[in-house]
Amino acid sequence: MxxxxxxxxxxxxxxxxxxxxxxxxxxxxxxxxxxxxxxxxxxxxxxxxxxxxxxxxxxxxxxxxxxxxxxxxxxxxxxxxxxxxxxxxxxxxxxxxxxxxxxxxxxxxxxxxxxxxxxxxxxxxxxxxxxxxxxxxxxxxxxxxxxxxxxxxxxxxxxxxxxxxxxxxxxxxxxxxTYSLPPRQIGNGIVDAFVHTVEQYLTYPADAPMQDEFSEGILRTLIRVGPRTLAEPENYEARAAFVWAATLALNGLIGAGVPQDWATHMIGHELTALHGLDHAQSLAVVLPAMLEERFEAKKAKLVQYADRVWGLESPAEAIEATRTFFESLGVKTRLKDYGVSPDAIPALLEALKTHGMTALGERRDVTLEVSRRVLERAL
Amino acid sequence: MxxxxxxxxxxxxxxxxxxxxxxxxxxxxxxxxxxxxxxxxxxxxxxxxxxxxxxxxxxxxxxxxxxxxxxxxxxxxxxxxxxxxxxxxxxxxxxxxxxxxxxxxxxxxxxxxxxxxxxxxxxxxxxxxxxxxxxxxxxxxxxxxxxxxxxxxxxxxxxxxxxxxxxxxxxxxxxxxTYSLPPRQIGNGIVDAFVHTVEQYLTYPADAPMQDEFSEGILRTLIRVGPRTLAEPENYEARAAFVWAATLALNGLIGAGVPQDWATHMIGHELTALHGLDHAQSLAVVLPAMLEERFEAKKAKLVQYADRVWGLESPAEAIEATRTFFESLGVKTRLKDYGVSPDAIPALLEALKTHGMTALGERRDVTLEVSRRVLERAL
The missing domain is CATH 3.40.50.1970 (Rossmann fold)
Structure with a gap:
């Protein structure tokens, strides 16, 4: 730790x-x-x-x-x-x-x-x-x-x-x-809380079992209650569990004492600024592509994520399950779903460069070149 | 919740x-x-x-x-x-x-x-x-x-x-x-943190999945790192995980929004006051007996505890695993191990009565009669 x-x-x-x-x-x-x-x-x-x-x-x-x-x-x-x-x-x-x-x-x-x-x-x-x-x-x-x-x-x-x-x-x-929120905002919220947790969890092993347990608990809870609170907006128990999970996902506790990533957020911010995607939409697009692109660097934690969060043996399948989960919440996961085409990528990279986002991720090795490949995978 | x-x-x-x-x-x-x-x-x-x-x-x-x-x-x-x-x-x-x-x-x-x-x-x-x-x-x-x-x-x-x-x-x-602590105090500490968590978790289902996840995460961590930090007192990672788990076990977070028990603690306090047991020793004696005595009232949560914390199907086996875990840490779980005989029970009950501890537990139904049966089971 x-x-x-x-x-x-x-x-x-x-x-x-x-x-x-x-x-x-x-x-x-x-x-x-x-x-x-x-x-x-x-x-x-x-x-x-x-x-x-x-x-x-x-x-x-x-x-x-x-x-x-x-x-x-x-x-x-x-x-x-x-x-x-x-x-x-x-x-x-x-x-x-x-x-x-x-x-x-x-x-x-x-x-x-x-x-x-x-x-x-x-x-x-x-x-x-x-x-x-x-x-x-x-x-x-x-x-x-x-x-x-x-x-x-x-x-x-x-x-x-x-x-x-x-x-x-x-x-x-x-x-x-929160009962009167439209489904789009609830779907967005679940994705947002999920990705907040992943940014603090899915890096590399750091001998921090409590932080891992808490993060996995948040992710499993979002997977369990997310679809329910989307389908039944006035189910108090499901909504209460979602609200508390979302708060715990970003109150500093699960990120204390562990490496953090946040590359997905930084790339997502540019998508919102230049193309108007909702914040959560931008995360749903970038995260699966980021996990695919950084598969080897994150492999140890991806295996743990697959096993403990999804009950899967294969980390590749866990990434696919993540994408399917986001889609099931009504949040699309491809740039083309939002009308963003390959020729938008240079301007996005330029914006990252302007904002100093040229060495992202838990090892600061997400260069502009890596970000370019992530965006290409996200098309 | x-x-x-x-x-x-x-x-x-x-x-x-x-x-x-x-x-x-x-x-x-x-x-x-x-x-x-x-x-x-x-x-x-x-x-x-x-x-x-x-x-x-x-x-x-x-x-x-x-x-x-x-x-x-x-x-x-x-x-x-x-x-x-x-x-x-x-x-x-x-x-x-x-x-x-x-x-x-x-x-x-x-x-x-x-x-x-x-x-x-x-x-x-x-x-x-x-x-x-x-x-x-x-x-x-x-x-x-x-x-x-x-x-x-x-x-x-x-x-x-x-x-x-x-x-x-x-x-x-x-x-x-904490490296220089004797094994007795480390064993006691693990039991103490474990029972703190159980008092806030093992009651009845309350639609609080985050609190359950966090509690189960603490318990699993104590089970995993407890024996290691006892055997290797200068293993930094194991000790750090134990220290942080113990803090999280009683900082109010896992108990927020859920019923709490604490009957084991209240009976344990009298054992310490009248017979000089270490605090954790008193908990190690009372908890397994309390879970046996209140088996039906706690059954739903005991089933969950068995499954998620111990990977067991049987709640009775989970209680036995708890006892065995405490013993493996060098903390004895029977009154006789501490020289407390059956004829000490009336004075313990009298002390509970004097301190107003006549309706304990998450449903306030741990009467003096129930406490008597718990102490008898703990002999």
């Missing part, structure tokens, strides 16, 4: 009816900026419940944070937070709203010229407004970690950033608040 | 050489009371390393916290902490030193007459000195939770207490610092 530091102070409020506990977490009279996305939180009643729970606070609202939250939109929220003297932020939504709110939290007290510097790491995050979240879409794990991915549309960039100051103070996880 | 609230803010510093990071966690000039036990932390050099790392702090030391830390001893430490104006406590030891330090942390700012009221819950914990830990013995999980068990020898009582204010700020987990 590698040395590691692990600290995750986010308080999880899990279960039915937990939105009413917001009143205990946010003191009366506090100036709160509630952030949300495209209106589904309003339509399904979650935002109304939040307003009711916060009736003793001074609430301003900022809606319209889009999927793959953009610097451009978020800067408007930063301006509003400053104007209203917000003391606390409350993100009501999925990964995009939560990620965007992390940027807002860091940008409001930022005294430099351009808060984009926080994303490019030119400037460190030295302070952040406290914030909480109310989850309406399980998948990204953002409700229990300190990272975010921000897109700057004007320059076609999608970059990860984070800081230990950016853990939510609390997150409300009420599985019922 | 049941509704739950989970929050564990303890920062884990895991791995070789992490004691030197104490200097980053405790500001220079701070007045620190370092607590430790019977001298093994001194003999094996851990205390020396701690002193070196804290050379910029103002350090006072309090040694002699005994196994099953006593109110009587701890009150002396509280007096010393007050006299020296301690601003931070640092526990260097195993569960007893850490548990004892939690009591000291709560008792120092306590303004009532008798800090024992904190243990009996007559008085709530309203404030606590901040504290960290340096682990020298894996087992109890105290390094990453907010609970403790305190003994008051004068009245033969051993009681659990805790507060969200009693999480360590940080815990240093360097597996190498």
């Amino acid at each position: 590698q040395n590691f530091t692990f600290c995750n102070p986010t308080k999880i409020l899990f279960g039915k009816g937990r939105i009413q506990d917001l009143a205990k977490e946010i003191p009366a009279g506090q100036r709160v900026l509630v952030t949300y996305g495209g209106g589904s939180a309003l339509a399904n009643g979650t935002l109304g419940e939040v307003r009711e729970a916060l009736r003793h606070a001074v609430v301003t609202e900022f809606g319209g944070i889009e999927p793959n939250p953009s610097y451009e939109t978020l800067c408007k929220a930063v301006k509003l937070a400053r104007e209203t003297g917000a003391e606390f932020l409350l993100a009501v939504g999925g990964g995009s709203v939560m990620d965007g709110t992390k940027f807002i939290a860091a940008a409001v007290p930022f005294t430099g010229e351009d808060p984009w510097d926080l994303v490019t790491r030119k400037a460190p995050v030295k302070a952040a407004l406290p914030f909480g979240t109310v989850l309406t879409m399980p998948a990204t794990g953002s409700e229990m970690n300190s990272g975010a991915v921000i897109t700057r549309r004007s320059i076609g960039a999608k970059l990860p950033f984070g800081s230990p100051l950016l853990f939510p103070r609390f997150s409300v996880l009420d599985p019922e608040k | 049941q509704n739950f609230t989970f929050c564990n803010p303890t920062k884990i510093l895991f791995g070789k050489g992490r004691i030197q990071d104490l200097a980053k966690e405790i500001p220079a000039g701070q007045r620190v009371l370092v607590t430790y036990g019977g001298g093994s932390a001194l003999a094996n050099g851990t205390l020396g390393e701690v002193r070196e790392a804290l050379r910029h702090a103002v350090v006072t030391e309090f040694g002699g916290i005994e196994p099953n830390p006593s109110y009587e001893t701890l009150c002396k430490a509280v007096k010393l902490a007050r006299e020296t104006g301690a601003e931070f406590l640092l526990a260097v030891g195993g569960g007893s030193v850490m548990d004892g330090t939690k009591f000291i942390a709560a008792a120092v700012p306590f303004t009532g007459e008798d800090p024992w009221d904190l243990v009996t819950r007559k008085a709530p914990v309203k404030a606590a000195l901040p504290f960290g830990t340096v682990l020298t013995m894996p087992a109890t999980g105290s390094e990453m939770n907010s609970g403790a068990v305190i003994t008051r020898r004068s009245i033969g009582a051993k009681l659990p207490f805790g507060s969200p204010l009693l999480f360590p700020r940080f815990s240093v987990l360097d597996p190498e610092k």
Whole structure:
């Protein structure tokens, strides 16, 4: 096991009816900026419940944070937070709203010229407004970690950033608040959580049996409850298991003390930025191709993955089972399914190069040439 | 899954050489009371390393916290902490030193007459000195939770207490610092972590697949690495896996959202208080008897335990495998092995009654009569 530091102070409020506990977490009279996305939180009643729970606070609202939250939109929220003297932020939504709110939290007290510097790491995050979240879409794990991915549309960039100051103070996880999500978002969410886990697990053996056991447990749970929660969106038990699995997939625990990959994510980000694939779609396309391309480098762990996660002897069959699983969730796994043709590859590689993504993976040996072969396999 | 609230803010510093990071966690000039036990932390050099790392702090030391830390001893430490104006406590030891330090942390700012009221819950914990830990013995999980068990020898009582204010700020987990432990303490530690997990897992099905997966992962890991770390105390990888498994067994995660038992612990506490069994010895005696006695009530989970943890079809065989596992670690599983005869049972039941332990277990149906049968089965 590698040395590691692990600290995750986010308080999880899990279960039915937990939105009413917001009143205990946010003191009366506090100036709160509630952030949300495209209106589904309003339509399904979650935002109304939040307003009711916060009736003793001074609430301003900022809606319209889009999927793959953009610097451009978020800067408007930063301006509003400053104007209203917000003391606390409350993100009501999925990964995009939560990620965007992390940027807002860091940008409001930022005294430099351009808060984009926080994303490019030119400037460190030295302070952040406290914030909480109310989850309406399980998948990204953002409700229990300190990272975010921000897109700057004007320059076609999608970059990860984070800081230990950016853990939510609390997150409300009420599985019922996710019932109204369309199947596409649930399918995406299952793939997203699955690939988060694989990025931290499917590398090389590192004498970390607890981390392996926990990762395999998450993967098996997603395989078991994923199809059920897709088919029966109001089956509380299946949805609750999915929500909790997705949170555990990216709260830092399974990745502590082990090598991590994340090459699939980095290539996927370019597909989203240049071709508009949903985040999970990009992962479903890249992961099977990545595992095929890096078969020998990952073989020891692929054998373990095949055996313990899929009950298969053959690692090649486990990769195929992974692809079939994603497809069964309604998430296509080929570039051509999304209208991306071979001639798009040079621009994708150029974008990777521009963003410094020329040595990816757990051994930093996923060069641009390897990424090119991965994309070719994904056609 | 049941509704739950989970929050564990303890920062884990895991791995070789992490004691030197104490200097980053405790500001220079701070007045620190370092607590430790019977001298093994001194003999094996851990205390020396701690002193070196804290050379910029103002350090006072309090040694002699005994196994099953006593109110009587701890009150002396509280007096010393007050006299020296301690601003931070640092526990260097195993569960007893850490548990004892939690009591000291709560008792120092306590303004009532008798800090024992904190243990009996007559008085709530309203404030606590901040504290960290340096682990020298894996087992109890105290390094990453907010609970403790305190003994008051004068009245033969051993009681659990805790507060969200009693999480360590940080815990240093360097597996190498546990190499010098005698086999008895390692065997005990493996049993302790195993039974902690079972108490949160082996109840009744609760539609909590993640919690089941994580618990089963801990149990399998203890079964795999336990014998190895006992046989090869300086095998870093085996010891590191054991240390991390033991921490995860009782940091609140696997017990969140599921029914919990703890009847074995409560009966075990009386065996320790009245007959001096090591904590883990008491658990090794009570657990197999408890599982036999409550076979029907726990049958669904016992079948799952047999299958997933032991690869066995028969739950009765899984109980027998559990007993054999404990014995293989050098921890005896019968009362007679510790010189406790049938005529000791009435006093044990009387002690349970005195401490209000008359309705134990996940369904609160472990009455004194059931406890009597458990003890008889354990003879």
